[in-house]
Amino acid sequence: MKRFLPHPVLSLALVLMWLLLTRFSLGQLLLGGAVALVAGRALATIEPEGPRIRLGALWRVVPLTAVVFADILKSNLLVARRILRGARAPSGFVRVPLRLRGPMPLAVLALILTATPGSAWMSWDEEKGELLVHVLELDGTDWPALIRDRYEAPLLEIFA
Amino acid sequence: MSGADLPLWAAVLIAALVVIGSTLTLIGALGLLSLRSFYDRLHAPALGASWGTGAVILASMALFSLQGGTLQLHEIIIGVFVMVTTPVATMILGRAALTRDVADGLIAAPGSEPGSETGGDQSPPA
Amino acid sequence: MSALILTAALSYAQIALALAVCLATARLLRGKRAQDRVLALDAAYVATMLLLLVTAMRMGSGLFFEAAMIMAGIGFVSSLALAKFLLRGEVIE
Known part of the structure; x- marks a missing residue:
């Protein structure tokens, strides 16, 4: 097989x-x-080593996809309002320490973050396991916690 | 011209999707022109690449499916392709900009102070 | 009635997307730095691709689909190559 x-x-x-x-x-x-x-x-x-996927946790792809699509929609409206009405909060870089490792899971996370208009993946520090994200609206949201809970946790379960 | 034989609800739905998609893309392009620093502008085209493309693709699939009487889904390939590839290009471009700005001494170490605003526009022409 | 609604919406979309291409081109010309120009080129590619799709809907023709797909593919590869060039100074190491 x-x-x-x-x-x-x-x-x-x-x-x-x-x-x-x-x-x-x-x-x-x-x-x-x-x-x-x-x-x-x-x-x-x-590439002989494909990503290892936990089949038991595969159902978590469905809620993750739904969350991502809803977040992209929300973020679209947020960015559109910022462009049309002006900034309400400054933009800036955020450092996020992650537990996620491996090229494939990180690629999926990068895709999710960058496809969402309000945030963009900038760089990944392999040694420290730290991610640099640029956020368009730093309105007091705890971005590291948000990324960890919403996206990293399901990805950790899906990829073994 | 197409669409004469569509039911009203379908026409309204397709029209709404097309208007939403094109408006989002237009706002994204507007942001590309009006936002101040490069890192802010990096976010603007994502509007057109995410729901801008998504809405137009959905409308196109609905129109051609209803008109042809059979399910036409091949537009979804474009949708998935654009949604996957645009972030990849954006990501590499962001890294390139960061490397170039650090190399030119325009900003300090990559995001050493979280929440620091960086201006791309004060930079000398490259 | 439905033809009227669709014509109005599709005409609006064509104008809006053409305007979006123009705005992206303005940023492409103004630039300031090379990364701005590459970003604008990518946005212009996506908007043009959407314009092709909307035109296809307006004319009721399936022939534009291939053109839109090629546009999306070429847009991605060219943006990626340019971004990679900015990052490293060469495309293939």
Whole structure:
């Protein structure tokens, strides 16, 4: 299983993309499946260690996705108001010490933070395990606690 | 021109999504021009890349699906692509700006004082 | 009635997105520093891509989809290459 399908998530995403771009039919499913298998094995030669995902905690992806989408929406409105009406609070850098390690979980966290308009990932200090985030509206919100509770905690559970 | 045979509720929904999406993108571009420092401006295009794109994609999927009578979801690839790739570019650009500003002595160590405002506009042209 | 609503909304969207491209281009020209220009280019790419999608909806044609997808892909790769260049001074080390 592991040798045949080294990167199952990537292969599944590729099959889905193939079907969306063409048509949903058996022939396209077979062709897309073949492409996805080859691509998964090709990636395995470049990056043999895929991310380790805890299957028992996989359901936490659903609430995390919902929270992220809601936060992005809220943050959109906040940033739009700041642009139109002017600043209410200064912007600035925030340092956040994290327990999260490994390239894949950190990449997901970086994606979440930067996709949210109000915050942007700046740099990651590997030795100290410290993250530098630029926040557009420093209105007294405890950003380190917010990032830890909302995003880091579910990610810690999903990635082993 | 399309959309003559759509029910009213669908037309209103699609119109609302298109208006929301394009307005958010416009506000983002406005912020790109009006915000003071580079690090503030870094946040502005995220408006267009997140719900700006999301709303337009949803509207496009709804319109073509209702018109064609079959589910058309291939726009979602663009949506996912833009939502994933724009933050990546923003992130690397932010790091590049930080490295350049530190190297030019415009700001101190990267964010050594939390909450410190940094001005990109007082900088000499590069 | 629904055609009227859609035409109005899509026309508004086309104008707004075209304006967004213009604003991003203004920042691109004004710049100040190179990172501002790269950021503006990326924003202009996204706005143009959305403009293509809205135009496709207005004309009821599926042909713009591929163009929009290529636009998104090229926009990402070019922004990434430029940002990487600013970071390191070269694209591929």
